[in-house]
Amino acid sequence: MMHLENKKVGIIGTGKMGQSLLRGIVRAGKAKPANIYASDVYEPALQALKDELGINVSTDNFDTVDNSEIIILAVKPQILRNVLRGFADHINENKLIISIAAGVPAATIEEELHEDTRVVRVMPNIAATVGEAASAVSAGKNASAEDAEVAMEIFSSMGSAALVPEHLMDAVTGVSGSGPAYIFPVIEAMADGGVLEGLDRESALKLAAQTVLGAAKMVLETKKHPAELKDMVTSPAGTTIHGVHALEKNGIRAAFTDAVMASAKRSREMGK
Numbered sequence: 001m002m003h004l005e006n007k008k009v010g011i012i013g014t015g016k017m018g019q020s021l022l023r024g025i026v027r028a029g030k031a032k033p034a035n036i037y038a039s040d041v042y043e044p045a046l047q048a049l050k051d052e053l054g055i056n057v058s059t060d061n062f063d064t065v066d067n068s069e070i071i072i073l074a075v076k077p078q079i080l081r082n083v084l085r086g087f088a089d090h091i092n093e094n095k096l097i098i099s100i101a102a103g104v105p106a107a108t109i110e111e112e113l114h115e116d117t118r119v120v121r122v123m124p125n126i127a128a129t130v131g132e133a134a135s136a137v138s139a140g141k142n143a144s145a146e147d148a149e150v151a152m153e154i155f156s157s158m159g160s161a162a163l164v165p166e167h168l169m170d171a172v173t174g175v176s177g178s179g180p181a182y183i184f185p186v187i188e189a190m191a192d193g194g195v196l197e198g199l200d201r202e203s204a205l206k207l208a209a210q211t212v213l214g215a216a217k218m219v220l221e222t223k224k225h226p227a228e229l230k231d232m233v234t235s236p237a238g239t240t241i242h243g244v245h246a247l248e249k250n251g252i253r254a255a256f257t258d259a260v261m262a263s264a265k266r267s268r269e270m271g272k
């Protein structure tokens with residue numbers, strides 16, 4: 001697992017995810033800051049990143065492309081084709097492209113570059129910022145097993161990563177790519193309930209967030225079915241079953257399943 005040592009890594013687009021990935025890579029020591037290149041059209045953010053991480057920055061994407069062996073595309077899906085225009089002459093078989101753009105098939109990127117470009121798609125999530133992303137990786141038609149491993153190495157350094165076939169990327173986007181945004185309002189709303197019942201906001205938020213973290217950890221570590229874990233909390237005629245009943249009356253399961261389906265549907269639309 002040392003595929004990345006001394007490799008030059010570039011990131012195009014240093015917005016929310018680009019920055020999250022840069023911090024993740026530097027923090028995990030996956031690449032030396034001197035070997036990391038980042039570019040964006042927005043200069044102030046670049047300078048701040050250079051000061052914070054000691055990486056190379058530029059407003060010219062070609063600096064990133066020409067200097068890097070691994071190039072991570074972290075711009076919005078809607079502008080990806082435009083950004084790639086003009087790249088083809090700068091890409092050769094020694095370069096690996098990793099795209100995190102939602103919905104955009106590897107084939108679209110190959111089309112814009114060369115048919116034989118090595119492309120790996122990854123769907124991470126914003127929790128890469130704190131080293132707890134859930135990422136899925138799928139290899140494009142020209143990517144080798146080692147290319148997929150490189151992506152696995154990068155993304156498992158900032159959370160968990162799993163290989164999936166590309167046709168499941170929309171489903172992954174629905175569950176974990178978009179997922180943090182389903183849970184933030186849940187935490188806020190639980191805290192609201194606490195405030196309503198008399199807790200101060202700070203304590204209520206802390207209790208709610210730690211509760212979500214703890215529940216997630218129990219699912220991952222005990223490997224018990226979530227229903228069994230729920231049953232461990234619900235005493236007969238106790239407090240919890242009253243809370244669970246209120247959630248079920250409000251359609252919590254359908255609400256979350258619908259959210260995953262709506263996001264996956266949008267991901268499919270964006271890929272067209």
Ligand SMILES: NC(=O)C1=CN([C@@H]2O[C@H](COP(=O)(O)OP(=O)(O)OC[C@H]3O[C@@H](n4cnc5c(N)ncnc54)[C@H](O)[C@@H]3O)[C@@H](O)[C@H]2O)C=CC1
Binds near residue numbers: 075079083101102
């Ligand atoms: N935000 C999230 O939670 C997640 C986002 N993604 C994907 O990551 C990608 C980036 O999303 P965000 O970081 O949220 O967006 P963002 O809008 O925060 O960042 C995009 C960045 O691209 C820059 N940019 C625009 N035109 C450019 C150009 N021609 N050359 C270089 N940089 C340019 C913008 O200035 C901006 O800093 C998207 O494709 C999205 O689908 C994937 C997983 C999670």
Ligand SMILES: O=C(O)[C@@H]1CCC=N1
Binds near residue numbers: 102173177178
């Ligand atoms: O909302 C979006 O399109 C991106 C992709 C996954 C999370 N954010």
